[in-house]
Every structure is written in structure tokens, then in C-alpha cells.
Amino acid sequence: MPKMSKRPLILVTNDDGFTAPGIQPLVDVVGDIADLLIIAPAKPQSVIGHAITVNAPLRMTPTDYFGKHKAFYCSGTPVDCFKLGMYESGKRKPNLIVSGINHGSNVSTNVLYSGTMSAAVEGALEGIPSIGFSLCDHDWSANFQACKKYVKKIVNKVLEEGLEKGVCLNVNIPDLPASEIKGIKVCRQARAYWDDTFDERMDPLKKKYYWLTGSFHNHDNGSEADMVNLDNGYVTIVPTQFDMTAHHAIGQLNEWNL
């Protein structure tokens, strides 16, 4: 009997919500090569990080928003979506998790705040190859056309080669026409940071409130820093792990003899 050929199963999520334009090009590309299970937040969940919902119940509602693809929107966070996706897929474990395409960069330390990347990190934690994709344009009308080629290339490679256990990919794509993107660079997370400030305002009842604002600064010009390469027109891939231990610091702390 011939071996059954079976399409892989890809779980698709994002943090901008299931109606965000960025998820569509991702669905288009991976829908050509795999069966899909789409579970994305009902509403935008940007900068929600690795939050999960444990003190309230979750809702998961089927939707035909993605045509032939099995899809749900969920009341929770991106990590909740991933966990519900794993539950919903039952015995057919997904071969890959893709998250995005995020409206806006998740380069450098933004990985910490990103719901898009938190879903991918959670995937790594569960031992499933996972990729977060982001386009460096926050606009709802951003042009995701040039992303498709890179999504396809990276997804196919990961399906073929797999990823090391505990590692997922953080992919950022410059906001440039396809012809101006120089290629792909494997990078490390740049040591950049937000210089925060707050805009103090008075509400109509004369009570103070604060808007977080600020600007992102990078003084890390290393040749492997993701931000530098992204600014230079490359798609950047940072292998990202859930182990946050500063292994190099263990020896020094042991010298404290606490």
C-alpha cells in the first residue's frame, strides 16, 4: 500500500485580532501548503506579552471569516489562543505555529511585550516549531505583499528542517517594496530600549491621568544586532528561547556565598 501523503497542520494566531489585515497574507501563504487551524483574539491584544487568562472563563467562537479554513476567534490573549488551539486540535498535534503578521516591528527588546512573539515562545515551550512574523509598519493599511515571499521561504524551511527544542523564530520584515529588500540575516536581539515618558492630562472631572509615550533607542551597532540589519533593509530572524536564565551570572552569584 502506498504511504499516505498528509498535509501538515499549522496553527495560526496573532495579537492584532482575527480581523487585522496582517493575518490574511499569512493564511494565504500557509493555506497553500498545510491544513490550518486559526485561533486569533476577538480584538486587538497588542503589547499584552505572555499574559494568560486564569481568573475568568474563555470564549471561543467559530467563524467563517477565513473561508474554507477552520477558524475561531477567542476572548483571550495570544497565549490563550495558542493553548486553546492545542486543546482544539486534540490528537492531531500541529506541526508548526505561525503568529502574525504583526502590524509593527517586534525587533530587539520588543519581544518581551509582544503578544505575537509570546504565542511563538509558548509554542517553543510546548515543543512545537513556532515562528512570529512582524512587518515594520503599524498602519492598518500596511502593505504585506513583500512579506509573502519571505513567509513562504522561512515556513517551508522550518517544516523541512524543524527547530531545535526550546527555540522559536522572531522574524521582522522591513517596510520596503520587495525589490528593495536585500535578503535575510540571522541575528541576535539588539540591546535597545524604550525611553519612556508619560503625558499627564486632566480629565473633565479634573482628575489626572497618564498616557505612556516615549521613543525607542538603539546604541547597539553590532553586526548581528537585529535592529541594525532591519534598518539596513534585511529581513531579520532572531532564534528566541524561553530560558531566561542568565547562565553566565551563576558563577558570580555563587561567589557571594549567600
Place this chain on the structure above:
Amino acid sequence: MPKMSKRPLILVTNDDGFTAPGIQPLVDVVGDIADLLIIAPAKPQSVIGHAITVNAPLRMTPTDYFGKHKAFYCSGTPVDCFKLGMYESGKRKPNLIVSGINHGSNVSTNVLYSGTMSAAVEGALEGIPSIGFSLCDHDWSANFQACKKYVKKIVNKVLEEGLEKGVCLNVNIPDLPASEIKGIKVCRQARAYWDDTFDERMDPLKKKYYWLTGSFHNHDNGSEADMVNLDNGYVTIVPTQFDMTAHHAIGQLNEWNL
């Protein structure tokens, strides 16, 4: 003229909310050695991770809940609290951030979900020595008495020695009487994970909802794994960093020639 002696400034936050019993022993200990600025969430923000509030304004309300200490409760997340604390402290930059004492363990991969630890990680990102403390007892009536000795010892050491840039400490304290705690061990994050499931229920309107539930599993018995040492009666310290790059994977990905 004699040199002015000045007490350090310590910023105190948590994720269980400003009225959570666990913040009080922390305030008691650090209040003896430093000036305090307390900014904690108005309500519990457990498992909120590194979420920040950018699409809504924040409120920060002064409170005399902590007696003589300058204190506010804040409508946002623990990381919002840290950021507002930095803003509020103005030119007097805090010498140390302490977050907790959390009601419940933040051992192993729980660091990813933890608001307590996210505030500390954000501190590291801003270049300020930061420590998250957790007691392995979720109960609101947990006994924090035995924690005080270890909080004092670790805080004093960090004030004295500082911490390497980019590194904060994740301290977990076993739920044992002081006499049964064996000491302090410097550890790495154990490779443990949540085996999730969902409890499916029907609401009174006959619509389905889901509660996240599950159990935490550890198959990592390494002598430096935090969970093992905590289970064996030690206070564990994991040096924790905001760099999530899987540096060891860069070489392998480069071989893909993408």
C-alpha cells in the same frame, strides 16, 4: 564638611495588588534600610506577564495604606507600575526595584507569565538592580514570616554588590517554617512546563465557555534546576535576563543559507 549619608531609594511593586498581604513584609524589610516609593496595581494582575498599557490612559492614586511611605496604587500592570514609578521618582533614580512578595511560586518557566518578575525584568532593561520575590503559597493568608530574613539578606547584598547590567534576580522561597529552610541556592530556570487542559462548561444561556486548568510538570532533575532545589527546602535565586536570543542556535540557522 562630613559626607552626607543618604539612604538608598527602593521602588516597590507587585502583581497581586497593593492590598495583597505579601507586599507588607517586603515593605517592612526594605523600609528599614531605604526610602521607599511604592507603586502597585490597584487590583490583582497575576499572570499578566510583560503586558503594558498603551491604548488607554493610566490612573495613579496616592494612598496612605503604607503609613509613612510614599505610595500609589495604579490602574495598570506591574510593568506599567514600574514605568510610572520611574517617572514619578524623577531625577532621584531608584537604587533598587523589589517586586512581590508574590503569593505563589514563580519558579521555572512561570517566570514568563509572572507580572512580579516582568516588573523586575523591566528594571533590568532600564539598568536598575531588580529582584522579584515569591513565596510558594498562593493562599491570601500565607505566612510570610520566614521570608523576611532572606529578603533582608539578598536585598542588602544586592545594594552592596550591585547586579550585572541586564540581569535581575528571581527569588523563590519555600513554604516552610524558618527552621526548616536549608539555605540559599543559585540556580537556573528548570525546564518544566504546564500540561494544560480546559474545563468545558455551559453557561445559563447554553453557550460554551472554557476554564484554563492543568498541572505543572518537571522532568528536569539537574542539580542547578530551581524547582528541584526549592522542593528540597532551599530558597532559590535564578539570575534572569531580558535577552531572549538563543545565541547557540545562530550558527545552525546560518547554515540554512536562507
